[in-house]
Amino acid sequence: MSQRRQIKLGAFLMQTGHHIAAWRHPDAQADAGTNFRHYAELARKAEAAKFDAVFFADSAGVRSDDRTFLARTARADHLEPITTLAGLAALTERIGLIATASTSFNEPYNLARKFASLDLISGGRAGWNLVTSSTDAEARNFNQERHLAHAERYERAGEFHDVVLGLWDSWEDDAYLRDKQAGLYYDIDKLHVLYHHGKHFSVQGPLNVGRSPQGRPVVVQAGASEAGRELAGRTAEVIFVAHQTVAEAQAFYTDIKERAIRHGRHPEDVKIMPGIFPVVGASQDEADEKFGRLQELVQPQVGVALLSNMIGHDLRGYPVDGPLPELGETNGGRSRRELLVGLAGRGELSIRELYLRICGARGHQQVVGTPKSIADQLHEWFENGSADGFNIMSPWLPGGLDEFIAGVVPELRRRGLFRTEYEGRTLRENLGLKIPVHPAATGRRRLVAAA
């Protein structure tokens, strides 16, 4: 059935767009963050273009207490992703629905239920982007002064993941008899109670939501630190990642696939989808000009605050046209910080130059050009062992996505690199991921039944 390997595409929908100043773009939907109709329109467009999924980021709080920054960005104003995607599930038929949710600020039973419900509501199109969260600001909304240390939150994340998957396996696929005459709703022997007692969680189960058409939601991850990679190699089915160079991307791709194999998985069981921030123009000049206009909308207070936040170091006291100072230790997200410090070092960039480098794609690859030149770059990454697909981070919305769909998608199709019709009805089918066999059917895992 599947002939040629094809590119997977996610539409990463970030409020008014990924560029920090996107909300100021003349054509941007300024109230996008809380405007469900805006998202509904985008999801329908992405589905019409046969994207694999829409993807939503999340944070469990307002990450900055810098009021100057807050007043000038749209970032603190957004709908919660799982509810939003449940709404979008009702209005779409085929496109996958991936929501970010934190293992640090949720309980596994609640999260397992919500994603299982989204999966059923959507007919098997849900994905969970597992994150550990990185800010104290979020921790302070959950009875903590500071966030868990990096190693501990990854340890918690690993156990959280295992509990969630165990709960999703509460009922076998054929547990449902619904035999009205006999009065038997379930074949109760197909019920598996979890009885989990671990370091971070005690969760008895079973889940009170049934199994989904795709077995269970797709697990997505984005961590790129050593701990993040190891968790991803063991558990992730899709990886969303930020790279600046082909060499970095190839090394990451190879590393993750090797880790997957080490955990007894097949390399095809994990799809690697770097983030791409595309600015599409009819000519290179037009694309450059579009990007330049967005960059001009960045207010210095916003740029400095954004950079400070991302590297976990307050840069407000330093000259904006001077270099990045020496940074101390941080408990924040490791990979993003290393990437930025690397950027600064490689290019000897000033604080201003550096924040302008991340105002768009936050460290992800920026691709500014014509449909052909953008397709060339995606094509290259896809063929040279850097990527199985891409998460498209439109600079502003809705226009940025429209332009990608109108220009780049047809160009990819001309090369046979992107589908013209969905392969299946579930996210797993479209991503080319296997539908998991229930462990009770494989005998691989012992699930204890209640007395």
Place this chain on the structure above:
Amino acid sequence: MSQRRQIKLGAFLMQTGHHIAAWRHPDAQADAGTNFRHYAELARKAEAAKFDAVFFADSAGVRSDDRTFLARTARADHLEPITTLAGLAALTERIGLIATASTSFNEPYNLARKFASLDLISGGRAGWNLVTSSTDAEARNFNQERHLAHAERYERAGEFHDVVLGLWDSWEDDAYLRDKQAGLYYDIDKLHVLYHHGKHFSVQGPLNVGRSPQGRPVVVQAGASEAGRELAGRTAEVIFVAHQTVAEAQAFYTDIKERAIRHGRHPEDVKIMPGIFPVVGASQDEADEKFGRLQELVQPQVGVALLSNMIGHDLRGYPVDGPLPELGETNGGRSRRELLVGLAGRGELSIRELYLRICGARGHQQVVGTPKSIADQLHEWFENGSADGFNIMSPWLPGGLDEFIAGVVPELRRRGLFRTEYEGRTLRENLGLKIPVHPAATGRRRLVAAA
């Protein structure tokens, strides 16, 4: 604008229907619990009939470990309500969307976000039915061996409620400038950070979701114990309650309105909506026969287990045609238990007779009759100070709701007791509840701004 006081109606959508054996009804949608299309159809019907809201119960676990019972009921198989209602929000325009969620097994920041998001997705139609949950089975999914004691969980619930409302007041209604030219998204002086430090929670805030068209979601409650009534008198805007007699209903109604006044509220600020389980027939005989057919579908193992669960005492060893034994102390839901013990005492009912009394409405009022006789009873309760409206608990679905809409709703309209068109677009407008003024505008509460 409002002339005559009218009945408020909720459609309490319980999977295959409220009767415990509903899933065995020939016309019931047997897989209803996880069938989103089923709920979409019901919500559209209820909206076409101008119901105030659809209402979903919830539990954070499978409440029974009695496998004989579990195998024979549909109760453990259901979608999570907030995700379900977010999906329904996308398919409806006017009807309110009330989801149950527990203060014992959630964190206030997460819950505040999800309901605020549902409220925005629906254009101001969300309601939160605040419950404290009552079973150890649920607690065991959340790192606990036993559930919190009754008094402590109500104490936690009160603080939880206050934190959630504080978070919903993070942004004033006019905080949103979205001035692209000036580069100001917010009027940052309209941001209010909560800085809550209490016995059960420390939550800094602010919420990362904006304010909704109805100010904030409607708060619904169902507790009828002393602690539950006191919390409701202070905080509830709608009360869902179970009564067997007019005298009980009147006493409760008067008590709650008095408590509301004592807390500085207006009696109209809280709407009391008892649950009603209607079985509609063209004649009384037909209605009795319909009900009888449902009762015949109850399997004794199911009835005994249901009753055991509800009163927190295992009755499996007792003769099913004998009396209820003496019951010890319980940490479960108080009000439901008292109601059942009262029922047993009043009627000298056997265990079988008692479970048959609760297999339909679980202690709520059963009304079996013609559209006219049912309307007579609702009319009486509404006029004699027992109720402001009713939460309709259809015996089976979809048919039971269809029959109520086809028969009873027109009868209520003929008497001028029920609307022919929605009064407004938000749940508050339709329920006749005031849209709350932000505390910063009233000066009643001091909200501290971050430095």
